[in-house]
Amino acid sequence: MVSIIVPVYKSEKTLRRCVESLCRQAYADIEILLIVDGPPDGSGILADQLAKEDARIRVINQPNRGVSRARNRGLTEAAGEYIRFVDSDDYVLYHGLDEMVRRIEQDGSDLVIAGFDHLYFGQKIEKLPHTNACIELASSYEDLKQLYMGGFLNMPWNKLYKKELIREQFPVDLNLGEDLLFNEAYIRQAARISVLQQPVCEYIQDDRGTTLSTKKRNDKVETALLLYEKTKAFFQSCYPDVGQFAFLADKVCTTFLDEVEGLGFAKDMTYAEKRAAVAEYAKQTRAFLQREGIRKPELTLLDYRIVFFFLRRQQIGMTMLMIRLRAMVVEIVRRRKGV
Structure with missing residues (x-):
């Protein structure tokens, strides 16, 4: 049964x-x-x-x-x-x-x-x-x-x-x-x-209209880092002969980028608040990559690669521009599809 x-x-x-x-x-x-x-x-x-x-x-x-x-x-x-x-x-x-x-x-x-x-x-x-x-x-x-x-x-x-x-x-x-x-x-x-x-x-x-509070966004990033450590330990226990698990770090970077790109839809935040959040994500991303010794994560999506290029270099203004442009494109596509 x-x-x-x-x-x-x-x-x-x-x-x-x-x-x-x-x-x-x-x-x-x-x-x-x-x-x-x-x-x-x-x-x-x-x-x-x-x-x-x-x-x-x-x-x-x-x-x-x-x-x-x-x-x-x-x-x-x-x-x-x-x-x-x-x-x-x-x-x-x-x-x-x-x-x-x-x-x-x-x-x-x-x-x-x-x-x-x-x-x-x-x-x-x-x-x-x-x-x-x-x-x-x-x-x-x-x-x-x-x-x-x-x-x-x-x-x-x-x-x-x-x-x-x-x-x-x-x-x-x-x-x-x-x-x-x-x-x-x-x-x-x-x-x-x-x-x-x-x-x-x-x-x-169907999560249209939903946004995350600043606390929840921070919690999500902290959880991503916790899951990274737990999952790295999991793979190490299953495959102790494998040296590094760089693909796990790619997932963490994807989480950072999801949160950064999500700011483009956050109607509950001012421009200054979004800019401060992006600056914090840039700082956290750089610290994570340096700590793990990763030069360039493997990012499959073009928009991830573009945003990451500016985020890693802490070019906050260009990062803000990219996420605003992406949000505009997504909204246009959604309207055309009627969703």
């Missing part, structure tokens, strides 16, 4: 669609654990109603404690041999779980990592891993590196876990990156990983 853990919070508009997709999927030997995390809307009432419609659904109520604690509660309540996590605003594909169970049993593996469809502002982007193989973790450094760089280790909802191998729960003291750390802790217990080159769910993202 597969235990499917679904944290429920402020999901009154999406929960039914999510749960009905779970109930309709091809693989039927499941239990659905709806962890109702003290929502202020009608999500809890809807969860109770859904449980009356399918005997495989179980509702577990708790005071609002956050998504990590909700998932951890699900782990303690789960009765299945396998564990799958699903977000309450996502949609699972009909054959996804069926194929994941088939692969983990056929390959004799400890984990399945699958692809997904990313619905961003109504646009579907198919995200697939680089291979469709079963990899031996001890001899598959390049494969694990590719999965990390592709972003396939960052989330729990594209994976199938064995409950018996879960030694550590989700960290509860982080607002970002807790899923990555959970996956790294789990992979340390694994010997073989089945990589499934097909989408198993739709991940829905």
Whole structure:
């Protein structure tokens, strides 16, 4: 049996669609654990109603404690041999779980990592891993590196876990990156990983109009540096013979650049505040690269490379100009696409 853990919070508009997709999927030997995390809307009432419609659904109520604690509660309540996590605003594909169970049993593996469809502002982007193989973790450094760089280790909802191998729960003291750390802790217990080159769910993202406060931006950068150290230790423990893991530093630089470029959309900040934030990011970026002995990170996107050129040289005025131009282009594209 597969235990499917679904944290429920402020999901009154999406929960039914999510749960009905779970109930309709091809693989039927499941239990659905709806962890109702003290929502202020009608999500809890809807969860109770859904449980009356399918005997495989179980509702577990708790005071609002956050998504990590909700998932951890699900782990303690789960009765299945396998564990799958699903977000309450996502949609699972009909054959996804069926194929994941088939692969983990056929390959004799400890984990399945699958692809997904990313619905961003109504646009579907198919995200697939680089291979469709079963990899031996001890001899598959390049494969694990590719999965990390592709972003396939960052989330729990594209994976199938064995409950018996879960030694550590989700960290509860982080607002970002807790899923990555959970996956790294789990992979340390694994010997073989089945990589499934097909989408198993739709991940829905629509963050229009959202901006981060200065504190949250600073927290995100600090978390990126913490995750860098943790992930470097993870790869070192898995592959002690590999000398350096420069690609991890590339991820940190990407986080800095995401935050810098995001300032172009921050309507809650004055020009002076944005300029001060860019100056601080420039200082932090330079200090990080010097500390890690990195001359030039590998940045794939052209806009990253352009902004980084000026940011690293602490040319704040030119950096500001570049992020303003980028924000204008993005807004024009969004308007033309009607999103």
